[in-house]
Each structure stands twice: as structure tokens, then as C-alpha cells.
Amino acid sequence: MGRALALITTIIKKDLVSELRAKESVVTMVTFSVLILVLFSMAFEPSRETVREILPGLIWMSLIFSGILGLNRTYARERFNDCLIGILSSPIAPYHIYIGKAASSLVQLFIVEIITFPLYFVFYDLEIDGSLGILLLTMLLGSVGFILVGTFLAALTSSLRSKEALLPVILFPLLVPVLLASIEATSAIFAGLTLNQYLPWLKLILVYDLVFLVVPLLLFDYLMEVD
Amino acid sequence: MKHTSLLKRVLLASTFVSMLVSLYLVFVWVPVERQMGPVQKIFYFHVPSAWVAFFAFFVVFAASLMFLKTRLELYDIIAGCSAQVGVVFTAIVLITGPIWGRASWGTWWTWDPRLTTTLILWFIYLAYLIIRNSAKGHVRNLRLAAVFGIIGFIDVPIVFMAVRWWRTIHPVVFEANNIGLPPSMLTTLMVCLLTFTLLYFVLLLKSMKIEQVERKLQNLISEALKAY
Numbered sequence: 001m002g003r004a005l006a007l008i009t010t011i012i013k014k015d016l017v018s019e020l021r022a023k024e025s026v027v028t029m030v031t032f033s034v035l036i037l038v039l040f041s042m043a044f045e046p047s048r049e050t051v052r053e054i055l056p057g058l059i060w061m062s063l064i065f066s067g068i069l070g071l072n073r074t075y076a077r078e079r080f081n082d083c084l085i086g087i088l089s090s091p092i093a094p095y096h097i098y099i100g101k102a103a104s105s106l107v108q109l110f111i112v113e114i115i116t117f118p119l120y121f122v123f124y125d126l127e128i129d130g131s132l133g134i135l136l137l138t139m140l141l142g143s144v145g146f147i148l149v150g151t152f153l154a155a156l157t158s159s160l161r162s163k164e165a166l167l168p169v170i171l172f173p174l175l176v177p178v179l180l181a182s183i184e185a186t187s188a189i190f191a192g193l194t195l196n197q198y199l200p201w202l203k204l205i206l207v208y209d210l211v212f213l214v215v216p217l218l219l220f221d222y223l224m225e226v227d
Numbered sequence: 228m229k230h231t232s233l234l235k236r237v238l239l240a241s242t243f244v245s246m247l248v249s250l251y252l253v254f255v256w257v258p259v260e261r262q263m264g265p266v267q268k269i270f271y272f273h274v275p276s277a278w279v280a281f282f283a284f285f286v287v288f289a290a291s292l293m294f295l296k297t298r299l300e301l302y303d304i305i306a307g308c309s310a311q312v313g314v315v316f317t318a319i320v321l322i323t324g325p326i327w328g329r330a331s332w333g334t335w336w337t338w339d340p341r342l343t344t345t346l347i348l349w350f351i352y353l354a355y356l357i358i359r360n361s362a363k364g365h366v367r368n369l370r371l372a373a374v375f376g377i378i379g380f381i382d383v384p385i386v387f388m389a390v391r392w393w394r395t396i397h398p399v400v401f402e403a404n405n406i407g408l409p410p411s412m413l414t415t416l417m418v419c420l421l422t423f424t425l426l427y428f429v430l431l432l433k434s435m436k437i438e439q440v441e442r443k444l445q446n447l448i449s450e451a452l453k454a455y
Contacts, residue, residue, distance in 0.1 A: 111420050159367065159371070166358070166361065169354055170355075170375065173354055174378070176382075179390075180389045184392075201392070208384070208385055215377075216378070217293075225367070
């Protein structure tokens with residue numbers, strides 16, 4: 001267990017260090033999500049009544065669109081010099097790679113969220129009636145679900161032709177449950193509904209997270225086979 | 228060339244007979260529904276198509292699992308061809324549904340759990356076919372398609388659950404009509420279900436044959452190129 005954790009941390013560290021040096025993903029992702037935020041305020045007049053209606057959806061959609069940019073880069077790094085084969089021939093197991101990559105993508109997505117989220121308060125005059133803590137929990141759980149499926153499918157598309165275009169097409173249909181649940185929970189928290197009214201959504205996100213943690217763990221070996 | 232096996236011929240013949248019987252039952256024998264009129268007859272094509280679609284996707288799931296386990300090319304071919312047939316039948320469901328809905332509910336589309344899930348299902352397996360298409364001709368890529376065939380199927384019940392909650396929290400516009408079917412309509416539906424299931428197997432075998440011949444041709448071409 002401790003050894004597995006150490007190997008996973010190695011992958012996380014490796015990814016984050018190379019991201020810190022190259023700064024290719026996070027900068028693009030942050031810029032893109034701020035850009036979406038600005039463009040949407042032009043598409044929809046940000047008057048107070050309509051904002052509440054569309055904002056939860058907007059927040060999650062911008063998160064997912066900018067997240068896709070990062071996910072497409074996840075395995076791009078390993079393509080040069082056959083780095084992936086190098087990693088696989090080291091004592092690191094495929095599932096270490098999966099967990100490690102998912103964790104490092106999650107960290108990058110959190111950075112995007114931390115920078116972008118306050119801007120919604122500035123640009124859209126956002127007010128939250130519910131608890132901020134539960135909102136953050138929803139953001140966390142939803143992001144985990146998105147990243148788990150995304151990291152898995154990014155590995156799937158990374159060796160295919162037209163991978164960048166393919167990822168959103170195969171990822172979005174699978175994201176429907178977590179996206180729907182996250183948007184519904186977020187708008188319930190914005191509106192200050194009681195916990196009972198959106199607890200089923202949080203449970204659904206949790207179930208989704210668990211399913212798409214276990215299933216990829218079982219199947220990831222098949223994606224990483226070298227022939 | 229080998230002759231078509233006896234089993235295939237029996238399947239083809241029984242599908243043909245069963246299809247004729249179904250058409251007779253639907254258009255001649257079964258009475259016209261009083262409230263909805265002739266448009267209700269879409270039901271006899273709509274429901275069996277939906278059944279075949281779900282069944283086809285289950286076959287994709289099972290065959291993908293078997294492929295990963297045994298690595299026999301046959302399972303990959305079954306999965307791919309079943310997905311094709313399934314997507315076609317899902318498209319039929321998505322086309323016939325709104326036609327019926329327009330006539331009986333007065334609207335083409337509603338975000339009802341079943342409708343929405345079917346639409347998402349269609350997208351998932353379209354994605355599966357896109358993966359297969361861009362994965363042609365490499366052993367590794369057969370594996371990728373199989374993995375997606377499994378994970379896509381697992382997602383379907385969660386989609387259904389999510390959409391159902393989504394719709395129950397929002398106002399439900401149309402209640403599902405829980406009118407029990409009279410015996411004549413039930414009989415017709417059952418026969419149609421049988422016909423469509425037989426049709427599924429006919430189409431599956433046909434498209435598998437085409438796929439096998441195509442792969443054989445590819446092998447011959449690459450061998451010929453090597454020899455050259």
C-alpha cells in the first residue's frame with residue numbers, strides 16, 4: 001500500500017513538475033475558461049434574474065470545456081520518445097499511472113477553478129444563498145467524476161487518429177449523469193434550498209465517482225498493453 | 228464458396244414469414260385504437276425497435292468482455308456489428324417516437340427519462356462506432372473499442388437514474404399512459420417483438436459476414452503487397 005502510494009506520488013510529481021516548467025496546460029485552461037465567462041456575458045445580458053438560471057450550467061460547461069483542453073495534453077507528453085513504454089517497463093503498474101494522472105489533472109483543474117470562480121462574483125454579481133462549504137464539496141465531487149472518466153478516455157483516444165477531436169465526442173455522452181447532477185446541485189445551493197432537496201444529487205455524483213473509479217481501474221490494464 | 232448453413236436459412240425463412248404475419252396483424256387484424264387512431268400503429272414498430280436496440284447494446288457489452296478475455300477476433304466482429312445494428316434501431320426509435328408523440332401528446336419531443344436516455348444511448352454508441360472507425364486495422368485498437376463498449380454500457384443505467392431524478396424534480400409535463408393493452412394489441416406486439424428479434428439476428432449475421440469478407444480482403448491485399 002505504502003509502496004503503491006509512493007509510485008503514484010512519483011507520477012503526480014513528474015506531471016506537475018513538467019507542467020510547472022512548460023506551463024502549457026494550466027495557462028491555456030485558465031485563459032480559456034475566463035474567456036468563456038466573458039463571452040457568455042455578451043451572449044446573455046447578465047441581468048440579475050436570468051443569471052441565476054443559467055449560471056450553474058455556465059460554470060460547469062466552462063469547467064468541462066477547459067478541462068478537455070488539459071485532458072488532451074495528459075498523455076501527449078508521453079508520446080515523445082515513447083515515454084509511456086519507459087514508464088510501463090519501470091516497476092510502475094498501469095493503475096498507478098491512471099491514479100497519478102487523474103490526480104495531477106485534478107490539481108490542474110482545481111487551479112483553474114480557484115482562479116475562475118471568484119470572477120463569477122465579479123462579472124455576474126453572483127450571490128449564494130446556500131452554504132459555501134457544500135458548494136465547494138459539490139465542485140470537488142463533480143470535478144473528481146469528470147476527471148476520472150476524462151483521464152481514462154484520454155488514455156483511450158491518445159493512440160487513435162484525430163484524438164483531440166475525438167475526446168469530447170466520446171466523453172460528453174458518458175458525462176451526462178455527473179454533469180446533470182452537478183448542475184442541479186449547484187443551482188439548488190445557489191437558490192438556498194434545504195439539504196434534503198439536493199442530497200440525492202450529491203449521492204448520485206458520489207456513486208458516479210465510485211463507479212468510474214472502480215471500472216477504469218479494472219480496465220486500465222487493457223489500455224496500457226504494449227504489443 | 229461454402230453454402231449458407233442450414234441454421235441461417237431457417238433463420239432467414241422464419242424472419243420472412245414472421246414479418247409477413249406481423250404486417251398482417253398490425254395493418255389488418257388488430258383494431259384501430261379509438262383515441263389515437265391509426266397513428267398508434269407506430270407503437271408496434273417503436274417498441275420492438277427499442278427492445279432490439281437495448282438487446283444489441285447488451286450484446287456489444289458481452290462480446291467486448293469476451294473479446295478482452297479470449298482475444299478471439301470473432302467477438303470483436305460480433306461487438307462491432309451488433310453496435311451498428313443497435314445504432315440503426317435506436318435511430319428508428321428516435322424517429323418513430325416523435326412522430327407518435329406529435330400525434331398523441333401534441334409535441335415532438337419531451338425530456339422524459341426514457342426519451343433522453345435513448346438519445347444519450349445513441350450518442351454513446353455513435354461514439355463507439357467512431358472509435359472503431361478510427362481504429363481500423365490494428366490489433367491494439369480492437370482492444371480500445373472493446374473497453375469503450377464496456378464502459379459505455381455501464382454508464383447507461385446511471386444516465387437513466389440521473390435523468391429520471393432530473394425530471395421528477397422538475398414538473399412532469401406528460402404522465403406515462405398506463406393504459407393496459409387489450410389482448411389483441413398485446414398479441415400483435417408480442418409477434419412484432421419476435422419478428423424484430425429475428426430481424427436483429429439476420430442483420431447481425433449479414434453484417435458480420437460483410438465484416439469478415441472485408442477483413443479477409445484486407446489480409447489478401449497486405450499479403451499480396453508483401454509478396455510484391
